[in-house]
Amino acid sequence: MKPMSNPSTQWLGPRLRMPLLLVGVLILQPVVDHLSLAHAHADLFLLFAIGAGLVGGAERGGLWGFVAGLLADLQPVTTPFGLNALVLTMVGFAVGQGSEALVRGPWWLGTAVATATSALGTLLYVAVAILVGQGGLLQDVRTVATVVAVVAVADGTLSLPFLPVIRWAAGRTGTARRVMV
Amino acid sequence: MYRRSSRPMLLVVLCLLTSLTLITVDSRANGGGVVNRFRSSAAGLLAPVERAGGTVTHPIGNFVYSTFHQGDLQSENARLRRENQQLRGQQLLQPDYQNQLRVLEEQLRLDFATDVPTVAAQVIDTSPSNFDSTIVVDRGSDNGVVKNMPVVVATGLVGRVESTDGRRAVVRLVTDPGVHVAVTLAQANVNAITAGAGPGNPLDLNLVPKGTKPGQDEKVFTSGLQGAAYPKGIPVARVVQASSPPGADFADVRARPTADLSHLQYVQILQYLP
16 A cells, blocks of 8 residues: 655655654644643644554554653653553554544544544543552542543544644555545 | 554554553652653753744744845835834833733742742743643752752742753642642641642642631641741642531641642742751
């Protein structure tokens, strides 16, 4: 399955586009942090892992989720190093596995999948964090519920412009997966 | 290039195992060790990229004049326009400078812990995680900042230093569930321990004896007991809710931080260690 390239973007190979997009995510995340609702905001690293799974399948979803997670772990967080990497690897892999069965679907399916998996991914993050001794995250269930809802809606909305971009970055233009995202 | 792979997901399994190993090593090191040093160094390397991103998101006001204009009159006209623009820019910036000065004065004038040396710092980042209550400030170990130092503004306690590298420090806010502060309720004169309940939520006051009836808006200060992590008398919170549920051993008291933690620009790091 050879990707079709737009001549105007041939100067930037697919191998460079994904890392470049990840740098873009790193730069934009602080901007998104300020657009918070009820002290919660979109999670671009999570959206990146979901997008990578959707356009690249399970293995690439897992790999790019791992890389995005490591980058998220380098941010000023107090959770153990590797926690985001573990969760985003699982999310990218799971989304990639699921998308194998959903290659052909309506245009909105990608956004729906991003919304649902953002919620599940955030819950998974809390669950894994508790397992590795970060029990404080579940101290207030209402806060967790608010964060899950905000992340789901925000990531779902952002997936509308983001999924076409990551599809381009992964060099998926013109393939069957385009129907999906 | 993106052909479907039929081989086992060996790389994904490797990623999972690597993640688990990193978590284990980091947890065992308890904030120190190789992983934490790598994290600090890498975060320092990424900081310029993040700062560059911040710059890109702001509108750039540079105007490029045509190089094809000839003649004295045209060049004089261009020079006057540039000067006019600079003056307009300065005029626009003046209220911003005044506002920054006012914020600095408000946030850095301390009426407590006056005998403790301080380091003024600017907040340069917040945590990208929805579950982490942390900020990053632009002063680190090069400026004498070390782990566990209290961080305050004029209105009260902000948190404590979680980790440092040369030029910056991560501060865990008082609303973080991992931060506990020994406090005294000013009027009721009882001691308690605060526990954060996440961003935007009031602090829980634990170990308040049953039957204690703190007043609404009653101030809560650091107790400064022997060996305490914070000096005595720093305002921490104001009581917003208090009750004594039947059957419970302690009163249920909640208090909102006195410092506005969602709009921090400048903070003071108290060079105080127990």
